[in-house]
Amino acid sequence: xxxxxxFFFFLTVSLFAFNCSSDDDNNDNGGGGGGGTDPQLVQxxxxxxxxxxxxxxxxxxxxxxxVVDEGVxxxxxxxxxxxxxQGQGSLASALVVxxxxxxxxxxxxxxxxxxxxxxxxxxxxxxxxxxxTINDTGLWGGLIILGRAPISVSGDVEQAQIEGIPATDPFxxxxxxxxxxxSGIYRYISVRxxxxxxxxxxxxxxxxxxxxxxQTIMENLEVVANQDDGFEWFGGTVNGSNLITYGHGDxxxxxxxxxxxxxxxxxxxxxxxxxxxxxLDGPEGSAATEAGYTFNNITLIGAPSTNAFIxxxxxxxxxxxxxxxxxxxxxxxxxxxxxxxxxxxxxNDRIAxxxxxxxxxxxxxxxxxxxxxxxxxxxxxxxxxSSIANSGAATVGANVSVFNAWTFADVNGAF
Numbered sequence: 001x002x003x004x005x006x007f008f009f010f011l012t013v014s015l016f017a018f019n020c021s022s023d024d025d026n027n028d029n030g031g032g033g034g035g036g037t038d039p040q041l042v043q044x045x046x047x048x049x050x051x052x053x054x055x056x057x058x059x060x061x062x063x064x065x066x067v068v069d070e071g072v073x074x075x076x077x078x079x080x081x082x083x084x085x086q087g088q089g090s091l092a093s094a095l096v097v098x099x100x101x102x103x104x105x106x107x108x109x110x111x112x113x114x115x116x117x118x119x120x121x122x123x124x125x126x127x128x129x130x131x132x133t134i135n136d137t138g139l140w141g142g143l144i145i146l147g148r149a150p151i152s153v154s155g156d157v158e159q160a161q162i163e164g165i166p167a168t169d170p171f172x173x174x175x176x177x178x179x180x181x182x183s184g185i186y187r188y189i190s191v192r193x194x195x196x197x198x199x200x201x202x203x204x205x206x207x208x209x210x211x212x213x214x215q216t217i218m219e220n221l222e223v224v225a226n227q228d229d230g231f232e233w234f235g236g237t238v239n240g241s242n243l244i245t246y247g248h249g250d251x252x253x254x255x256x257x258x259x260x261x262x263x264x265x266x267x268x269x270x271x272x273x274x275x276x277x278x279x280l281d282g283p284e285g286s287a288a289t290e291a292g293y294t295f296n297n298i299t300l301i302g303a304p305s306t307n308a309f310i311x312x313x314x315x316x317x318x319x320x321x322x323x324x325x326x327x328x329x330x331x332x333x334x335x336x337x338x339x340x341x342x343x344x345x346x347x348n349d350r351i352a353x354x355x356x357x358x359x360x361x362x363x364x365x366x367x368x369x370x371x372x373x374x375x376x377x378x379x380x381x382x383x384x385x386s387s388i389a390n391s392g393a394a395t396v397g398a399n400v401s402v403f404n405a406w407t408f409a410d411v412n413g414a415f
Contacts, residue, residue: 039081039124048072048101056080056111056124062093062140067171070100073184079111079125083118084140084194090166092196094141094204097183098171099148099211107188109220112406115143116192128411132193134247134271138227141204142194147183148176149213151235152258152283152290159211162234164204174210179237181213188220190408195227195249203228205254206245212238214261223248224408229279230268233259233293240264242402246409247271251279253295255317258283260291266298267398269414270329276309277302282317282341292318292350299397301415302329304361309336310369316341318350325397327359327390335381337372346377356385357396 042058044066051072054060056079063085068074074097076082084093095115097103107113116122117139121131132139146162151174153160158175165172191206198204206223207230214237223230223245230245235257244267245252252268254276268277277300283290298321300310307330311321316339335353337346345351358366370381388394404410 048074051075053077054080054082059083059124061085061118062095064091065094065096065141065165065169067096067098068101068103070098073102073104076103076105076113078106078108078113078188080113081122081124082113082115083120084115085118086139088196089198090168092141092198092204094164095143096165096171097145099146099173099176102182102184104185105187105189106185107220109188109406112188112190114190114192117194120193127406128408129192134225134412136193137225137247137249138196139193141196142206142208142226143189143191144204144208144210145183145212145216146172146174146210147181147212147216147236147238148178149181149211149236149238150177150179150258150289151175151211152285153235154284156285156289162208162210163202164198164208166198175235176211178213180215181211182215183212185217186219186221187217188406190222190224190406191226192224192408197227205229205232206248207231208234209236209238210234212236214238220402222246222403222407222409229254232256233261235259237261243267244403244407244409245269246414247274249273250275252277252300254279255293256281256284258290259293262294262296263298264296265398265402266295267301267400267403267415268299269301269409270303270306270308272303272305274303274306274308276312278311279309280311280313280317280319282315282345284315287316290318292320294320295322295324297323297396297398299325299400301327302333304328304330306330307332309334311335312338313342313346313351314338316345318345320352320354321356322354323396324356325391325394326356329361331361331364333369334371335369337370343372343374343377346373346380349380353381353384355396357388357394358385359390360387
């Protein structure tokens with residue numbers, strides 16, 4: 001958690017920042033940056049109403065919610081660092097991509113885009129923080145992307161207000177009828193130390209996707225030390241590949257409201273504070289709106305001191321869980337089929353497990369992992385899961401080499 005040293009650093013940065021150019025006029029070049037060794041701090045406030053570009057020679061400071069407005073494209077160059085200011089409750093900072101807005105963020109493995117807290121002393125060109133660790137959570141908000149793809153919420157209304165943004169704000173709506181909606185490109189981005197609470201059971205996730213459409217590109221993304229979930233999908237049709245979350249305070253991958261996309265190659269690394277590795281929900285409205293979703297080639301690394309759910313299957317979801325490696329979980333960790341509607345979907349083979357490999361804790365059998373299924377339906381998991389001696393013997397799971405060098409998790413030895 002925050003230290004006294006970090007607190008005084010934040011005060012120093014804040015005083016320095018407000019003596020720099022505020023650059024809240026939405027200049028196309030993001031305020032310039034000069035060629036010196038010290039980056040310019042560029043303050044950002046409120047709505048971005050014209051196209052602009054953020055460059056790697058600056059550090060951009062989010063003061064409150066900075067919103068990419070409808071019809072606006074924000075381009076973020078590879079290697080750019082973005083820092084969210086502290087702010088409690090509804091004043092928490094976040095980068096919000098509103099419906100109809102786009103972010104074109106093309107980071108690279110050599111120069112990822114890093115979104116972190118103003119308490120982080122990281123500078124351009126660095127991958128690892130010189131002062132923050134996996135224990136520093138909830139220091140700002142996160143990345144929130146809002147689209148116009150279908151969702152399933154109570155009452156079968158087309159749109160809803162996203163978690164993490166108060167209903168009093170003039171933005172935050174998501175959902176609609178455009179399955180192929182496009183919210184931009186998000187590549188090689190690391191979102192760190194966020195997830196601040198804005199109210200009871202209302203925190204900001206590391207990367208929140210509300211009604212995000214299938215034309216949106218989301219590849220090579222990391223969430224680190226988020227106080228709430230790592231990645232959360234609220235409906236929508238967006239796909240994702242090479243996703244990693246480490247040290248989340250709640251769930252790793254969380255799917256809700258009839259999201260109907262696919263994640264290919266994902267890595268969830270739990271710590272003692274984490275919730276479920278996979279929290280998988282079905283529709284909140286009419287089941288007819290649900291097409292189901294898929295996770296392919298997933299590695300789940302537990303925290304053996306806890307008994308968090310490996311996967312919590314809830315609310316009548318329809319899901320395919322293929323080529324999954326599980327290891328390092330506590331002896332009481334389970335794959336749970338929660339509720340009568342989920343039991344029915346498992347019985348009808350619409351919750352489908354395929355090719356799981358598990359490193360079992362001492363004294364635990366494959367059959368001990370599944371709970372909540374109707375009698376006789378446990379075999380729908382156990383017939384598709386096998387025990388292996390150690391993770392090195394695995395033939396399924398994520399290709400973790402894609403996370404090498406550019407992620408906080410890799411440089412800190414988390415996998």
